Amino acid sequence: MRVCDPGRVLPPPQPDAVPGLTTLLCSSRSGSELMPKALSTRIVGGIWWFFTLIIISSYTANLAAFLTVERMESPIDSADDLAKQTKIEYGVVEDGSTMTFFKKTKISTYDKMWEFMSSRRHSVMVKDIEEGIHRVLTSDYAFLMESTTIEFATQRNCNLTQIGGLIDSKAYGVGTPM
Structure with a gap:
């Protein structure tokens, strides 16, 4: 018994509609019909895109720094x-x-x-x-x-680091008159 029929030909896979639609919309030069007309909404829109640009840039910079920085491995931990x-x-x-x-x-x-x-x-x-x-x-x-x-x-001094926790702890008190 065979699970697959060798004579059966499968149709070619259908292209995914979402990436194709996204590519079409991004490559067309026509913009959205809903353009802000008032100055205040244009300013809010500009601030939103500037904020988005800053957040994405910060994330990218932090990710790049995290991936490229060599971690210091200390031979002594305690x-x-x-x-x-x-x-x-x-x-x-x-x-x-x-x-x-x-x-x-x-x-x-x-x-x-x-x-x-x-x-x-x-x-x-x-x-x-x-x-x-x-x-x-x-x-x-x-x-x-x-x-x-x-x-x-x-x-x-940034070239110094503390390794391990406290070895000993002492408490001090100050005597005052009642």
Whole structure:
């Protein structure tokens, strides 16, 4: 039993009416019978087409930028990734609060990071924040510091980025008389 009859000839497919009609209307030089006569409707129509042009141009530009920009892939996404590798050195401000946190921590990842930093103390510790930021920009170095300082530095310099979340958080209060 055959599903298809070999002697039967199918008629040629009919052209789709919508694309043909669109092509015909767009290629003809005759316009619409409904042309705005009043100045106000012509202005509204002009604003509408200008708005449409801007929206389409913005969409096209953003799409082109999105498709052509190379995405940065970071080899380090967290403090745990930083602790597991040795290619990128990392450090803190010497005798700062971040150093004290790593020195006194009981968390294994941060303890491992402290062992790395203390074994290379003279090469990874910096005197101040400016020196740490300079080392980040000029070499393979990750600088660990307080989140507000990182946010300030990354807003001022587009070549810097913050990787990962907060390592530790502390709350402060202000005492006032009742």
